[in-house]
Amino acid sequence: DTAVSQTPKYLVTQMGNDKSIKCEQNLGHDTMYWYKQDSKKFLKIMFSYNNKELIINETVPNRFSPKSPDKAHLNLHINSLELGDSAVYFCASSQDGLAGETQYFGPGTRLLVL
Amino acid sequence: GNSVTQMEGPVTLSEEAFLTINCTYTATGYPSLFWYVQYPGEGLQLLLKATKADDKGSNKGFEATYRKETTSFHLEKGSVQVSDSAVYFCALSDPYNFNKFYFGSGTKLNVKP
Numbered sequence: 001d002t003a004v005s006q007t008p009k010y011l012v013t014q015m016g017n018d019k020s021i022k023c024e025q026n027l028g029h030d031t032m033y034w035y036k037q038d039s040k041k042f043l044k045i046m047f048s049y050n051n052k053e054l055i056i057n058e059t060v061p062n063r064f065s066p067k068s069p070d071k072a073h074l075n076l077h078i079n080s081l082e083l084g085d086s087a088v089y090f091c092a093s094s095q096d097g098l099a100g101e102t103q104y105f106g107p108g109t110r111l112l113v114l
Numbered sequence: 115g116n117s118v119t120q121m122e123g124p125v126t127l128s129e130e131a132f133l134t135i136n137c138t139y140t141a142t143g144y145p146s147l148f149w150y151v152q153y154p155g156e157g158l159q160l161l162l163k164a165t166k167a168d169d170k171g172s173n174k175g176f177e178a179t180y181r182k183e184t185t186s187f188h189l190e191k192g193s194v195q196v197s198d199s200a201v202y203f204c205a206l207s208d209p210y211n212f213n214k215f216y217f218g219s220g221t222k223l224n225v226k227p
Contacts (some may be wrong), residue, residue, distance in 0.1 A: 004157070031213055041201060041220040043158075048213045056213055090157055097213040100146040100165035105157035 003027050004106035006091050012112045013081055021076045021109045023091030029104070031055075031097040032074040034066060037088040037108070049074055050097055081113045116141045120204050120218035127194055127225050135189040135202055135221045137178075143209030147171075147180050147187040150203040152220070158203060161189075199225045 004025045013019055025032060033056075034046040048056035049068040063079045078085060091106040121136040139145065146165045150158040162171030167182035176191045187204060201220045208214040 033213070041152075041222075043203065043217040043220070045215060050213070056211070092158075094213070099207070099209075099212045100163065101207075101212065102148070102160045102163065103215060105150075105159070107155075107157045 004091055004093055004104050006089075006106040006109050008109060009107065010110050010112075012114065014114055015081055015083060017081050018077070018079045019081060019111070020078070021089055021091075021111075023074045023076070023106060025072055025091075025093040025104070025106075027093055027095075027104060028072075029093040029095050030071055031094045032068065032071070033092040033094075033103065034074065034076050035090040035092060035105075037090060039087070043090070047074075047076075048097075055097070083113050086111055086113045116145065116206060116208055116214075116216045118204050118206055118216050118218035120202075120221050123201075123220070123222040125221060125223050127223070129196055129225055129227055130193045131225075133189070133191040133194045133198075133223070135204075135223070137187045137189065137204035137218060139185050139187065139204075139206050141185075141206055141209060144182075145206035145209045146212075147178075148205040148207070148215075149176070149178055149187070149189050150205060150217075152201045152203065154200070161202070194223070194225045196225045196227055199223055 047066040052068045088108045092103040094101045148163040149161040162173040164171040164180035170179045204218040
């Protein structure tokens with residue numbers, strides 16, 4: 001039933017480790033996104049894919065690498081984790097990426113880097 | 115550039131009080147405007163939206179009108195409930211890159227019985 005799902009929900013790890021977050025949507029949407037929400041609730045887009053092609057790549061360290069194996073999945077791999085990477089990461093999707101379209105968000109992955 | 119400014123929170127109201135959360139925006143062109151709500155421990159959900167000037171979005175008793183002359187999209191509700199306690203985000207989509215959303219910093223609403 002879940003439209004946009006993310007795993008894991010919580011991730012606690014040590015500095016320097018590599019971790020992945022997975023996202024899947026069953027809405028049949030063409031466009032998917034990754035957002036980062038910091039401790040002050042500020043939400044910023046990181047990446048967007050449309051039909052497996054990267055269309056938005058904001059100023060994000062290259063330790064972050066998104067991968068879209070198919071249009072229903074967009075995973076986020078993070079290398080050499082740093083303390084400042086601690087945040088909530090949200091996946092989202094939209095139908096075609098057209099004007100006025102709603103983005104549908106997953107429940108978030110709470111990442112804590114120790 | 116594009117940006118969204120929301121009033122700082124938290125906003126604390128008693129049940130049945132009137133709610134206004136201010137939102138103003140800066141954009142080149144004509145963006146679509148959105149209000150999203152985030153309940154504790156959950157992702158963002160669309161509350162309402164408006165895609166052109168003078169449009170009014172409404173849902174669950176909340177409403178907001180797209181005012182181009184004042185570049186505003188203030189959220190209002192006539193009578194809040196305890197269940198409305200959440201963080202509210204105003205957002206716009208880039209008029210030239212519809213995939214790109216800009217969010218305000220969020221306004222936390224606490225409604226007391």
